[in-house]
Amino acid sequence: MPHGSMIGRRAPLMGLAVLYLLVTACGSDPVVPTEPSFPIIPAHLSQVPVPSDNPLTPVKVDLGRRLFYDKRLSSTGTVSCASCHRPEKAFSDAPNQVSRGVNSALGQRNAPGLVNIAYRHAFFWDGRAASLEDQAMMAFLGSTEMDADTFAVAALMRSEVYRNAWAASFGDTAVTMRRVMMAIASFERTLVSANSRYDRYLLGEKNILSDQERRGMQLFFSAKTMCGACHGGQDLTNDQFQNVGLFNHYFDRGRFNVTKDPRDEGLFRTPSLRNVALTSPYMASGDSDKGPLTTLEQVVAHYNDGGTPFNNKDKRVRKLGLTDAEMADIVAFMKALTDSSVMNRTEWLAP
Template sequence: MTPAAPRSLAAPLLALLLGACGQSPSSPVEEGPFPRHLPVGMTSIPSRPDNPLTPEGVALGRWLFHSPRLSSNGQVSCATCHEQGRAFADDAALTRRGVSGRPLVRHAPALINLAWMDGLFWDGGSKNLESLSLAPLTHPDEMGNVQLPLMMARLEEQPEVVERFEAAFGTGGLSLSNLLRSLAQFQRTLVSADSRYDQWRRGEPGARLSDQELQGLELVQRHCAPCHASELFTDNAYHNNGLDTDEAFGEDEAETRGRARVSQRPEDEGHFKTPTLRNIAITAPYMHDGRLATLEAVLEHYRGGMVVSTTLDAAFQRVGQRPGLPLDDADKAAIVAFLHTLTDEAFLSAAELAPPP
């Protein structure tokens, strides 16, 4: 791949950037051999004024995301723990794929529709995509660049890398800030909005949901919102969904405290970011520590396995009963059936999101 963006990527990106000027949310954006869409109601991919999407910046970010050159041992890339075929998630509960081989304390989350996310990581420890990559780049168990200047020095020694940065940002473009900007640009293009559910929402010819799937949608809207709200299927907030007792909070600050690690507020103990339900059928295992292996196990947890604690979300509390949701076996089956309609096969195989040639 040349440092500049391929011709097939430039046109659709410009179309997305101009979306706010009148593009219908149901209009396909041609990108490669299949149409790309935004979630219904969205008209453009939002970006920061100091880091607008450009074809060259996205192309550089794509190359960096898939390049092991960013790791201290030259063997681990962002994509190592965020596989496209799994909606940029990982199939291990606590992956050992980082440079150290030690297990992480959190499950690697799926990277889906990040441009609309408010707060990143399971505890919201990063406020925006421009700062997101610093943590995995420097973590000794992930990409291992404990000293970032050494990483930058390695990159500066490689003429091809310098050329790629100059193509995106001009002369002298190789810098840590531009590296973070380009990764952020690429991650903003990880847009998933062409599942069978989306096609049905757009009213495309032949798109339909079965009676059971429609029942599952109604149950999700009744029981799972507002946490899994809007076309993004997340409220971008933090909740205690009954995984642990009060005694567990604080035993390991990184693993169990959740949002309280960042906010330092006791009422946030055990609160974690609401993940999107998009592509949920292929992003197992589930929860911040990957403790639940299947969608059925997740629904069993909500039906009768929730743990009482002082910070348990009020939505799950029931007077005189165990906390949870009133779901019978038919309800569970319907919800699982609907969740499968949120799998976006085009997103999982999009050539422009895969490793560049």
């Protein structure tokens, strides 16, 4: 029997035994401790969906965290997931418009933040990955991301560095790349947070938003702007694919690449706006016909102008006629979506 799995299985039992002794030593009836829910989900968020073949366990999440930050997973030993998804930027690659992977290879798209990523059901701007496990595999193998050498990674998993954590996570020492991705995806599912001032407002702290932010919120969720129609719900996204008129010709065809349906040409998944103030530049390409969109002011000005004409542009993106003050209000509201705790939660940082 592998050494690591014994450690992994015995440790929680020993913990319980100690607790039992402590409780009985006090003379009262032993109370069976109820497991705290894992990960900790803010009360106003729904439970994180977890696939049945990859249950969330603390040991596997911790293994996933180590893998997420480990550059040895890339062919050159220079790039980890965290190279492009950094905690201080809400796990985006701000301020880079597109990211550099192994050998400084340039990708095509802007790296999104990963907070509350577990709630999405299609991953990447075009939704081409159906699960976080599949998504991680694509990043891991992608020639402009990590370009992994799977033999080298397997050897690393079998080495002293990971052997024990591996056995504790999976119950045996069989190494597969799928399991590497299962651990990374488990870590990503714990990146759950909703402690922005907007969240606190929703939870009843009515004075936590300034007058300006409240005006911005009303405009954001109004029929006049329609922002909330696409950026609504828990994570300020409807998870649909849409075109917001950034270009009159899309070199990156977006959702079309997945469906081959001409109506999907130039459509991209509506991004969550949580922590959006930390993740500049904006949009799938970080760019538009009028130049890169690096500030929220530029994004709001883009919507106010109605966008560049394009046959698949959504009807809700049209001239809005907002005043400068109203545009500033909407920007102020979006800045209230920042949850600064995401930058320094120790359980999310490099181990």
